[in-house]
Amino acid sequence: xxxxxxxxxxxxxxxxxxxxxxxxxxxxxxxxxxxxxxxxxxxxxxxxxxxxxxxxxxxxxxxxxxxxxxxxxxxxxxxxxxxxxxxxxxxxxxxxxxxxxxxxxxxxxxxxxxxxxxxxxxxxxxxxxxxxxxxxxxxxxxxxxxxxxxxxxxxxxxxxxxxxxxxxxxxxxxxxxxxxxxxxxxxxxxxxxxxxxxxxxxxxxxxxxxxxxxxxxxxxxxxxxxxxxxxxxxxxxxxxxxxxxxx
Amino acid sequence: xxxxxxxxxxxxxxxxxxxxxxxxxxxxxxxxxxxxxxxxxxxxxxxxxxxxxxxxxxxxxxxxxxxxxxxxxxxxxxxxxxxxxxxxxxxxxxxxxxxxxxxxxxxxxxxxxxxxxxxxxxxxxxxxxxxxxxxxxxxxxxxxxxxxxxxxxxxxxxxxxxxxxxxxxxxxxxxxxxxxxxxxxxxxxxxxxxxxxxxxxxxxxxxxxxxxxxxxxxxxxxxxxxxxxxxxxxxxxxxxxxxxxxx
Numbered sequence: 001x002x003x004x005x006x007x008x009x010x011x012x013x014x015x016x017x018x019x020x021x022x023x024x025x026x027x028x029x030x031x032x033x034x035x036x037x038x039x040x041x042x043x044x045x046x047x048x049x050x051x052x053x054x055x056x057x058x059x060x061x062x063x064x065x066x067x068x069x070x071x072x073x074x075x076x077x078x079x080x081x082x083x084x085x086x087x088x089x090x091x092x093x094x095x096x097x098x099x100x101x102x103x104x105x106x107x108x109x110x111x112x113x114x115x116x117x118x119x120x121x122x123x124x125x126x127x128x129x130x131x132x133x134x135x136x137x138x139x140x141x142x143x144x145x146x147x148x149x150x151x152x153x154x155x156x157x158x159x160x161x162x163x164x165x166x167x168x169x170x171x172x173x174x175x176x177x178x179x180x181x182x183x184x185x186x187x188x189x190x191x192x193x194x195x196x197x198x199x200x201x202x203x204x205x206x207x208x209x210x211x212x213x214x215x216x217x218x219x220x221x222x223x224x225x226x227x228x229x230x231x232x233x234x235x236x237x238x239x240x241x242x243x244x245x246x247x
Numbered sequence: 248x249x250x251x252x253x254x255x256x257x258x259x260x261x262x263x264x265x266x267x268x269x270x271x272x273x274x275x276x277x278x279x280x281x282x283x284x285x286x287x288x289x290x291x292x293x294x295x296x297x298x299x300x301x302x303x304x305x306x307x308x309x310x311x312x313x314x315x316x317x318x319x320x321x322x323x324x325x326x327x328x329x330x331x332x333x334x335x336x337x338x339x340x341x342x343x344x345x346x347x348x349x350x351x352x353x354x355x356x357x358x359x360x361x362x363x364x365x366x367x368x369x370x371x372x373x374x375x376x377x378x379x380x381x382x383x384x385x386x387x388x389x390x391x392x393x394x395x396x397x398x399x400x401x402x403x404x405x406x407x408x409x410x411x412x413x414x415x416x417x418x419x420x421x422x423x424x425x426x427x428x429x430x431x432x433x434x435x436x437x438x439x440x441x442x443x444x445x446x447x448x449x450x451x452x453x454x455x456x457x458x459x460x461x462x463x464x465x466x467x468x469x470x471x472x473x474x475x476x477x478x479x480x481x482x483x484x485x486x487x488x489x490x491x492x493x494x
Binding site for chain 2: 013017030037072163168175191
């Protein structure tokens with residue numbers, strides 16, 4: 001059991017907090033992705049291993065629920081484990097523990113592995129002799145699975161051209177930058193009165209340097225927003241759901 | 248001597264690289280600021296200590312020179328030390344060492360300490376019994392000091408409104424985000440043909456959430472650009488100099 005769960009300690013750096021002095025959700029997302037990488041590499045199915053074989057992990061969905069975010073200079077721990085492995089996807093979960101031991105959040109993520117040349121998904125059950133299934137673990141993750149996000153009549157709320165700092169080693173806009181751009185859609189008074197209780201993102205298509213992304217937003221109820229990011233040709237790049245609650 | 252130099256090890260995280268797979272300069276800048284914080288705190292004149300006394304360190308200038316940047320998953324070490332202490336400013340230097348031991352870069356920074364209520368600078372030579380001077384160290388830092396950056400007829404190249412992810416715990420646009428916004432002024436083909444040999448930034452005035460910043464750029468010679476960031480009222484927020492060299 002212990003070897004199935006990876007556990008990684010972090011400290012909240014000053015430039016990783018928002019105006020309230022708490023860790024930014026986008027930075028926590030980055031920590032999640034790093035932990036996924038550490039956990040997989042340590043067990044022989046990480047990016048390093050996989051890339052050599054011309055495969056890479058691709059994040060498909062992420063859903064995060066938090067009761068609070070750690071404050072500047074506080075330590076916190078991220079645990080991660082594999083919940084399920086299917087032929088084309090794997091479910092990886094995360095738990096966040098504050099320095100005093102309280103559980104302050106959970107996350108669920110869905111990943112595929114693709115061939116970097118053909119961009120086609122790999123069969124996870126046969127890759128590396130299917131040894132990834134040895135790490136399936138039934139640790140509880142008491143938050144809802146990523147939902148299907150639908151936009152009715154979204155309003156165009158932003159247009160951004162993707163630039164140098166948005167682009168990752170694969171030449172795509174990096175998964176974390178989308179989260180930052182989505183958080184930036186909300187005015188600061190919302191963050192003063194409310195906190196994000198649940199954040200979801202579904203990555204649909206890649207975007208690239210120079211792409212002009214349009215951000216559509218719909219308020220589905222008082223504290224819930226649905227967001228769709230589209231490219232020039234109106235193709236959907238990401239969908240996101242942000243649920244606030246009053247502090 | 249050893250106690251005068253702080254030494255901190257890092258690894259290049261996947262989402263901290265640019266399209267070329269090398270550490271982004273803005274992230275290296277963040278590491279420098281963290282190292283400054285660690286070094287000062289460990290010696291009793293850090294943010295934590297200082298904030299309690301209602302003082303905070305403010306970065307005034309940063310100049311970085313690099314022969315290369317470490318690649319994804321590579322380890323590197325940042326060393327930092329205090330070169331000089333004056334009444335209102337202190338000079339802090341940095342050295343970057345690759346995992347194979349080669350020196351790959353240096354940086355110089357200038358800091359002031361201010362009273363958070365009055366925003367007035369503190370006298371560094373008397374604060375905390377002037378114990379900061381005990382850490383002055385004559386380790387060499389073989390790069391030029393931050394220069395005076397002047398813009399002749401800069402061209403307006405960008406306009407950005409400061410948002411949630413730009414703002415730090417003090418309610419100001421964070422020092423690292425300015426660097427990202429400056430790096431984002433250049434098209435990707437420049438980064439494909441050239442690398443940044445020297446980067447300088449001088450922080451002049453704070454900017455805040457909702458501020459609309461205008462970016463002026465002047466190409467002073469083939470590979471050298473001067474940048475000025477201004478607020479709505481035309482007040483200068485930052486000046487920067489970026490020197491490229493062909494790869």
